[in-house]
Amino acid sequence: MLEEKTLSGISTELSTCVTREDSIWRVNAEAMHYSELNRVLRALNKSGAEKVEIHNVYGQRYIGTHLERNMQIDIFGTPGNDLAAFMDGQSLTVHGNAQDCTGNTMNDGKIVVHGHAGDVTGYASRGGKIFIRDDVGYRTGIHMKEYLQKKPYLVVGDTAQDFLGEYMAGGVLLVLGLSLKPGDCFSSRFVGTGMHGGVIYVRGKLPENNLGKEVKIVGVNKRDLSVIQGLVKEFCGYFDKSYEEVMEGEFSKIVPFSHRPYGRVYAY
Amino acid sequence: MKSYMPSEYFVDRDEEKCIRCKVCVNQCTYETHSYDEEEDVIRSKDENCVNCQRCVTFCPTKAISIIKNDSPYRYNVNWTPEAIKDIKKQAETGGILLTGMGCDKPFLSYWERLLLNASQVTNPSIDPLREPMEIRTYLGSKPDKLEIELDNGDFVLKTKLSPQLTLETPIMFSAISYGAISLNVHESLARAATEYGTYFNSGEGGLDPRLYKYGNHAIVQVASGRFGVHSRYLQSGAAIEIKIGQGAKPGIGGHLPGEKVTENIARTRMIPVGTDALSPAPQHDIYSIEDLRQLIYALKEATDYTKPVSVKIAAVHNSAAIASGIVRAGADIVAIDGVRGSTGAAPKVIRDNVGIPIELAIASVDQRLREEGIRNKASIVAAGGIRSSGDVIKAIALGADAVYIATAALVAIGCTVCQKCYTGKCPWGIASTDPWVAKRINPDIASQRLTNLLRGWSLEIKDMMGGMGINAIESLRGNRLSLRGVGLTDTELRILGLKMAGD
Secondary structure (H helix, E strand, C coil), X not given: CCCCCCCCCCCHHHHCCEEEECCEEEEECCCCCHHHHHHHHHHHHHCCCCEEEEEEEECCCCCCCCCCCCCEEEEEEECCCCCCCCCEEEEEEEECCCCCCCCCCCCEEEEEECCCCCCCCCCCXXXXXXXXXXXXXCCCCCCCCCECCECCEEEECCCCCCCCCCCXXXXXXXXXXXXXXCCCECCCXXXXXXXXXXXXXXXXXXXXXXXXXXXXXXXXXXXXXXXXHHHHHHHHHHHCCCHHHHHHCCEEEEEECCCCCCHHHEEC | CCCCCCCCXXXXXXXXCCCCCCHHHHHCCCCCEEEECCCCEEEECHHHCCCCCHHHHHCCCCCEEEEECCCCCCCCCCCCHHHHHHHHXXXXXXXXXXXXXXXXXXXXXXHHHEEECCCCCCCCCCCCCCCCCECCEEECCCCXXXXXXXXXXXXXXXXXXXXXXXXXXXXXXXXXXXXXXXXXXXXXXXXXXXXXXXXXXXXXXXXXXXXXXXXXHEEEEECCXXXXXXXXXXXXXXXXXXXXXXXXXXXXXXXXXXXXXXXXXXXXXXXXXXXXXXXXXXXXXXXXXXXXXXXXXXXXXXXXXXXXEEEEEECCCCXXXXXXXXXXXXXXXXXXXXXXXXXXXXXXXXXXXXXXXXXXXXXXXXXXXXXXCCHHHCEEEEECCCCCHHHHHHHHHHCCCEEEECHHHHHXXXXXXXXXXXXXXXXXCCCCCCHHHHCCCCHHHHHHHHHHHHHHHHHHHHHHHHHCCCCEHHHCCCCHHHXXXXXXXXXXXXXXXXXXXXX
């Protein structure tokens, strides 16, 4: 149990769930409502905690939302939907799977998931980096954005479901397909539908028929490769994979035909 | 391809009055007027004229009149000039017909068929010039009951109240996005809302950081494109609105054309300059009421539960049931936008055919929430085609807490409802982000015009309330006995919850 002044604004009952070992704060989230857990995280954040571990996470939502100072949060268990929604600069590591809407409208920071992530991962993200070790669900990377140097990066170790990068307006999406066997293709359909900015890189074969109408698939150039190399290096560092093996695969790039895909739909 | 489209208007220039000052040439953004140096005469390309009245207003000698081309085709009740021209335009372009502003068809308004009551003999009317009239309105979730404790002779409120918006008049400025309109218009709305004690709505294009200082009077919107949404933006507003739908285009998204995405717009929306800003039809994290709840609470978490969250929907066939779901999902305000709601750009066929009149939607939503015992859990804000204080007060009597106005606000600062907002060339400098025309709106003057409008309408509302013997607007809210219908069927009266005039 903590001295009360460290965690002002939360009840004594909640502060009994927090312990400290050296610089690491541990939160036992068992049976905690998400609003309580987030209140504890905000109190810790305010008090200057830099490293926090949350144990027994059972689906609590919005972890990482509305924290003002930088903080490294390790999540053990399964965080709920909207993990890191609107997050602005913190660093989250999930030791388990993440659910839907991970990194929703995230502005900055980093999410590393040692497992799968669900649907709508990285929706409308504006900055920061997301690394998912395994698969992601449908509509991943929808409407990611960028402006000048500020752009989001999303790396998926395995495969993605349909509508990958739909309506994408910016940012970088990299899908590595690590579990695909030789000769296998990505099965995601409608990839890049409505895409009008940013870039999707895939490692492995994505049939042209699976693309949305607004995008084309092209080869990667030197600059692309250096972006891919940087992301793969970082990915391999988090998940203990061989960089050389991953880079052996063949990469291609999906880009929009136009920044104005629907310009000709209307009669002016 | 040779265009078969006839001119919609003719420019009639009185050559005797014209002094060749070229104001019309400079003011018109559609290049209707041009100066012929050789002959020292100003000529007009009639086919370019949209009848925005800019040149007429600014011609120093009043030399110009715009005349409607009333009979381009033979008279026909079914094949109206509009129907014929629309077909020709599509035959020439193969595209979706675009339009701006609200539905211009005559068949959807109920306001004219609702009449207010007034006191005569049996209960005295109140003179608002000598008696206080309360029109302050609080928007947000109200508790089921209040617990009050007596503490040393003082009454202390024990119930924790939800965050509320305080409106000095039950009128707010509706969402108009930055990008659809210029910074100067946003600033004018922000300043007028701040000065009068009400709120403006940022719309879905984010808020320029220079306007954050008006945040206490801003409702910041979150829509499917998530443009300009980040935690500072969310925290800058007094309330947050999730935009599900818009009355002018229910069920579809929006495309801000790349021409309007200039440097500042691009930075605020976080997309490259010149890219189309595409708002998908649905929000892709909301496919159900449960998902809506997830976003409502994400926004509450992002702002420490200090701001009311509004959910805006277009008025559609099942609005009442949908509104019930929205309230149960945790929204503090339900905003409903009727079929006559306005837009910067919408497919014409959708604007004129999809949705239901706001009058019917207010009545059915208010009724449904009352029947379910959850009316106190959320406020209702009505929008879409409110043109006068008469419409405002009728909306409140039908069950709304407050109204949103957008077209009326733009008309106050110059708009003439020419319906060409989608071209981005608005000669009044309103629906344009081109710096050359955008500077035609001076926020000092425009905010004054808006404040005047709010003041005028508020005085009228007080007058009408006084006439009814009502001195506080909450006594009028959902007070359907203060309204009667004329020219309505029994079914219409039942849905509106009104009696026939004379009954």
